[in-house]
Amino acid sequence: MSVQEKIIDESKQGEALFIESELKNGKKLFLESYGCQMNFSDSEIVASILMKEGYALTKDFEEADLIFLNTCAIRENAESRVRNRLNDFKRVKQKNSGALVGVLGCMAERLKSQLIEEEKLVDIVVGPDSYRDLPNLINEAEDGHKAINVILSKEETYADLSPVRLDSNGVSAYISITRGCDNMCSFCVVPFTRGRERSRDPESILAEARDLFGKGFREVTLLGQNVDSYLWAGGGLKKEVLTEEQKARSVNFAQLLEKVAMVNPLLRVRFSTSHPKDMTDEVLETMAKHHNICKYVHLPVQSGSSRLLEMMNRGYTREWYLSRMEAIQRIIPGCGISTDVITGFCSETEEEHQETLSLMETVKYDFAYMFSYSERPKTLAERKYKDDVPEEVKKRRLQEIVDLQRKHSTLRTAEGLGKIHEVLVEGVSKKSKEMLMGRNSQNFVVVFPKDGHQPGDYVNVLATLCTPSTLIGEVV
Ligand code: SF4
Numbered sequence: 353m354s355v356q357e358k359i360i361d362e363s364k365q366g367e368a369l370f371i372e373s374e375l376k377n378g379k380k381l382f383l384e385s386y387g388c389q390m391n392f393s394d395s396e397i398v399a400s401i402l403m404k405e406g407y408a409l410t411k412d413f414e415e416a417d418l419i420f421l422n423t424c425a426i427r428e429n430a431e432s433r434v435r436n437r438l439n440d441f442k443r444v445k446q447k448n449s450g451a452l453v454g455v456l457g458c459m460a461e462r463l464k465s466q467l468i469e470e471e472k473l474v475d476i477v478v479g480p481d482s483y484r485d486l487p488n489l490i491n492e493a494e495d496g497h498k499a500i501n502v503i504l505s506k507e508e509t510y511a512d513l514s515p516v517r518l519d520s521n522g523v524s525a526y527i528s529i530t531r532g533c534d535n536m537c538s539f540c541v542v543p544f545t546r547g548r549e550r551s552r553d554p555e556s557i558l559a560e561a562r563d564l565f566g567k568g569f570r571e572v573t574l575l576g577q578n579v580d581s582y583l584w585a586g587g588g589l590k591k592e593v594l595t596e597e598q599k600a601r602s603v604n605f606a607q608l609l610e611k612v613a614m615v616n617p618l619l620r621v622r623f624s625t626s627h628p629k630d631m632t633d634e635v636l637e638t639m640a641k642h643h644n645i646c647k648y649v650h651l652p653v654q655s656g657s658s659r660l661l662e663m664m665n666r667g668y669t670r671e672w673y674l675s676r677m678e679a680i681q682r683i684i685p686g687c688g689i690s691t692d693v694i695t696g697f698c699s700e701t702e703e704e705h706q707e708t709l710s711l712m713e714t715v716k717y718d719f720a721y722m723f724s725y726s727e728r729p730k731t732l733a734e735r736k737y738k739d740d741v742p743e744e745v746k747k748r749r750l751q752e753i754v755d756l757q758r759k760h761s762t763l764r765t766a767e768g769l770g771k772i773h774e775v776l777v778e779g780v781s782k783k784s785k786e787m788l789m790g791r792n793s794q795n796f797v798v799v800f801p802k803d804g805h806q807p808g809d810y811v812n813v814l815a816t817l818c819t820p821s822t823l824i825g826e827v828v
Contacts, residue, residue, distance in 0.1 A: 377406030382416035383518075386434060387424025389575055389624060390546075391457055393526040395422045396515030398456060398483050403516055405487050414444060418452050418490065420476075423459035425541050427726045431459060438473040452476060452493050456483070458545035461502040462729065468498045480531070480546050481505040504532075504547030511556040514563070523778050523807050525569050527560050528552065529608065530576035535627070537654075538665045538732035539694065539725065542577060549577070551584045554603045554611060561615045570776055570808050571620040574612065579623045580605050580630035606634040613642040618810070620776055622646045622795075628653070628676050629667035636683040647684050648795040651676065652692035656711030657704035660697055665732065670711060677715055688794030690719040695753055696746030697725045698737035705749045712756055718764040718794065719821075720757045724750045762820040765796060769815050772828060773798055777809045798823045 381402055385395045398420065399409060413419050419441050424430040434455070444451050454476035455467055467474040475493040478486060479502035489499035509531055517525055532547040533540075561572050576582060585594050585602035594602065603611075605623075613621050621644060626635075628651055639645045651673075655661055658669040668676075680687050693708060712720075724746035727739040741749075773792035781787035781799045789799050790811070799822055800813045815823040 379407050379417040380410040380415055381407040381418045381420065382410050382413040383420045383422065384413075384437070385422040386430055387422075387426060387458065389526055389573070390528065390531075390577070391422050391424060392518075393515065393528050393575055394457065394480060394483070396518050396526075397510050397513055398422065398486065399516040399518055400513050401483055401486055405490075409518075413441060414447075416444065417448070417450065418454065419444065420454045420456055423455055423457040425458035425462055425545050425728065427723065428728075429726075431463075434459060438467075442473065450494075452490065454478060454489075454493075456480070458541070461504075461545050462541075464500050464502055468500065475499065477502060479504060481508045483510070484508075505550075506548050507550060509550055509552040509556075511552045514560070521779050521807060522568060523776065524571040524573065525564050526573050526575050527557055527564075527612075528575045529557055529579060530582050533577035534581070535578060535667070536665055536732060538663060538736065539697065539728070541728040541731055544730050546577070549581060551582050554584050554608050557608065558611055558615060561612050561619065565616050565619045568808055570618060570810075571622065572612065574609070574621065574623040576623075577625070578627040578630060579625065580627050580632065580635060582608055584608070604634070606632065606638045609635065609638050609645060610642065613638075613645050617644050620644050620646055620793075622648065624650050626651050627667075628673050631676060633679055633683065636679060639687075640684050646688075646795065647686065647793045648688035648690075649680055650690045650692075651680075653708075653711060653715075654692060654694050655697060655700075655704070656708035657700070660700060660704055663699070663733075663737065664694075664697065670707065674711070674714065686794070688718050688796065689715065690721075690795070691715070691717050692721045693723070693753055695722070695724050695749040696741040698733060698739055698741070700725075700741055700749075705752075709752065709756055712753070712760065716760045716764065717757065718796070719761055720753075722750060722753050722757060758820065765818050765821055765823060768792070768796055768823045769818055771815055773813050773815060773823065773825070775800070775811050775813050777805055777807050777811060779807050792823075796823055797821065798825065800825050800827055803827055 383395055385392050410416050421434055423434045441453050452475045455474050456478045457480055460477045460479045464477045476489050477500045481504050482501035485501045489501055492499040530549055530551050532549045533543050534549040536543050582605040583602055585598050626649055653673055654664055656670055727734050775790040775792055775798045777788050777790040781789040786802055787799050788802050788805055792798055798813050805811055811827045813825040814828045815825040817824040
């Protein structure tokens with residue numbers, strides 16, 4: 353993954369996830385998630401574990417007995433938002449002395465003692481690999497002890513748990529295929545908060561995809577910090593120690609993608625996130641071969657400068673990245689492409705910033721997540737390099753990147769005008785109840801009149817108008 357890519361739709365940050373469920377132990381759980389798709393997907397695992405324990409979910413933290421924040425540590429401001437939110441929960445504890453507050457996810461490891469001892473805001477702290485231990489930790493906390501488990505695992509994939517689909521549109525769902533990351537990009541905190549990379553048994557992934565299809569879902573997104581490095585060689589076997597024979601018998605990402613695509617031709621398959629150093633032609637050829645694998649790749653570049661890419665420990669150069677772009681367009685003409693960019697990384701010069709802009713100009717991404725560098729504790733960059741680009745310079749460079757991307761997004765969206773798009777309907781448009789919205793294969797949002805269509809339907813839409821980020825049209 354890239355760090356930034358995990359920060360999904362910014363409008364969903366901190367959104368409370370809610371489902372109706374039967375009250376069993378009389379207690380209510382409020383669960384709020386921050387950060388990346390992986391975190392949102394983990395919240396579905398947490399909900400599954402706690403609903404088995406009899407908890408019902410609530411949207412209203414004021415009435416909750418258990419308040420959990422699933423946190424993100426990728427950028428400093430994500431952490432400060434969580435701290436502010438914890439202060440909001442103080443009054444729940446004042447009103448209901450039995451109420452417990454827990455911090456889950458990536459902030460847990462980093463801030464465990466601070467949150468529990470110094471700030472006394474939190475009763476339970478749980479890292480991303482310890483969710484099975486939640487029932488015990490809740491018991492401990494109910495007995496008045498501070499409950500912490502931030503142990504990272506080399507095996508845990510939660511493969512046997514059926515996630516409870518939270519905040520679902522009933523059409524699209526995430527399936528986690530790997531956990532952790534071995535890449536050690538120098539700016540990234542993920543390897544420290546989520547541990548070593550593990551791949552999940554393909555049979556459990558396929559079972560989850562079939563189950564979702566049976567329940568009416570029509571799109572799955574395979575999730576991992578770096579999906580291209582997925583490799584299943586049997587329980588517990590690590591890819592570094594595989595013999596040639598074991599490698600030949602193992603399942604790589606391209607093979608997994610094909611297996612999921614074959615679950616049903618009406619099930620769309622997406623994935624996130626690819627890594628430029630690991631994305632193979634085999635993956636691209638598999639995408640090209642199956643109509644239901646969406647023609648869209650999110651390929652984080654981070655910087656257009658080879659010197660900075662080396663400092664970031666990304667494992668590729670500018671030239672290599674551009675050669676991957678050429679491969680995508682050669683094997684999948686018209687493929688949608690998005691990226692992540694970090695500006696103002698340690699020692700970035702004006703010329704290197706221009707290299708990022710020129711790479712963006714060459715590729716003309718459909719979409720990008722763009723951030724200025726924020727130093728994170730424990731990372732290689734924190735230990736090795738100086739965060740020496742002044743804030744006002746970072747801010748100005750970021751604005752230049754954002755402005756250029758806006759121009760490219762507008763251009764790319766407009767290229768869809770006059771064309772017919774196969775759209776999977778996701779729901780009613782936010783702007784008009786008379787319109788539906790969905791996405792085409794390239795991940796562009798398409799809006800069109802309802803005309804009796806339902807979420808989960810596939811419709812062909814002729815795009816006649818557009819905004820900078822949305823195509824508008826009519827069903828043909
Ligand atoms: S270390 Fe892993 S998770 Fe972090 S940016 Fe690199 S590839 Fe992504």
